Amino acid sequence: MRFSITTWNINSVRLRLPIVEQFLVREKPDILCLQEIKCRAEEFPLEPLQAMGYEHIVLHGQKGYHGVAIISKVPLSEDHRQDYCKVGDARHISAIFERGGRRIRLHNFYVPAGGDEPDRAINPKFGHKLDFVEEMKALKADMPGVSSILVGDLNIAPLEHDVWSHKQMLKIVSHTPVETEGLTEVMAKGGWLDLMRQHVPASEKLYTWWSYRAKDWEAANKGRRLDHIWSSPELGPLLENIEVLKEARGWNRPSDHVPVTATFRM
DNA sequence: ATGACGGATCTAATCCGA
Numbered sequence: 001m002r003f004s005i006t007t008w009n010i011n012s013v014r015l016r017l018p019i020v021e022q023f024l025v026r027e028k029p030d031i032l033c034l035q036e037i038k039c040r041a042e043e044f045p046l047e048p049l050q051a052m053g054y055e056h057i058v059l060h061g062q063k064g065y066h067g068v069a070i071i072s073k074v075p076l077s078e079d080h081r082q083d084y085c086k087v088g089d090a091r092h093i094s095a096i097f098e099r100g101g102r103r104i105r106l107h108n109f110y111v112p113a114g115g116d117e118p119d120r121a122i123n124p125k126f127g128h129k130l131d132f133v134e135e136m137k138a139l140k141a142d143m144p145g146v147s148s149i150l151v152g153d154l155n156i157a158p159l160e161h162d163v164w165s166h167k168q169m170l171k172i173v174s175h176t177p178v179e180t181e182g183l184t185e186v187m188a189k190g191g192w193l194d195l196m197r198q199h200v201p202a203s204e205k206l207y208t209w210w211s212y213r214a215k216d217w218e219a220a221n222k223g224r225r226l227d228h229i230w231s232s233p234e235l236g237p238l239l240e241n242i243e244v245l246k247e248a249r250g251w252n253r254p255s256d257h258v259p260v261t262a263t264f265r266m
Numbered sequence: 267a268t269g270a271c272g273g274a275t276c277t278a279a280t281c282c283g284a
């Protein structure tokens with residue numbers, strides 16, 4: 001039996017419902033985690049997604065900005081929303097599902113982008129991002145009786161080949177040493193596995209985001225791996241595949257992020 | 267690394283993304 005989970009920063013779920021439906025019809029993941037839904041809970045398009053068999057939906061909505069949702073074919077329970085940095089942003093939701101005799105808590109994150117200037121003394125958004133990452137260090141993958149999966153737009157490309165040019169990106173927010181070291185520490189302290197890099201060697205370029213601002217995103221190919229799928233160690237051996245659906249960047253009215261799907265044997 | 271794009275909102279021009 002296979003089980004698949006997708007993460008996708010959708011940049012407005014209401015505007016992009018047609019491509020969400022297209023994706024679900026084609027790829028049929030068991031669970032889809034969305035970030036930047038950019039709507040209140042009451043504005044979320046529940047009915048069309050439930051009509052497609054995704055009957056179990058939990059979300060953390062917010063007017064106009066941020067917002068995360070878990071859209072699932074399998075029942076979800078014990079949903080929880082954590083207010084990281086206590087600023088009232090909708091940047092996290094988690095819930096438990098059961099599969100193959102396991103209980104698994106799935107966390108869906110939208111980490112702050114951090115603005116332009118990588119200096120917290122002059123850019124409060126960068127400070128917010130660093131504080132958010134600091135708070136994530138307390139999140140443990142290993143919990144008694146429960147496995148863990150963490151997905152989302154973490155807005156940090158941690159490895160050299162997660163960006164098109166390591167050298168030219170070192171002072172650019174998303175790839176500065178204070179961010180990449182922070183994210184590495186979140187993984188180490190929490191005991192998380194990077195499933196994307198378990199499947200694709202760290203020596204290969206791997207991107208999930210291409211800027212809207214390039215004239216030709218595909219020709220320029222100046223991407224970054226900002227979206228991630230992590231798990232607790234015992235799920236590592238169950239990973240069968242990682243698919244980064246690059247073609248979705250070329251769909252009609254695309255998000256600047258593409259869907260990333262992990263498939264497990266369980 | 268600089269693009270100069272794209273979304274939501276006081277439906278106009280501004281903030282935000284990364």
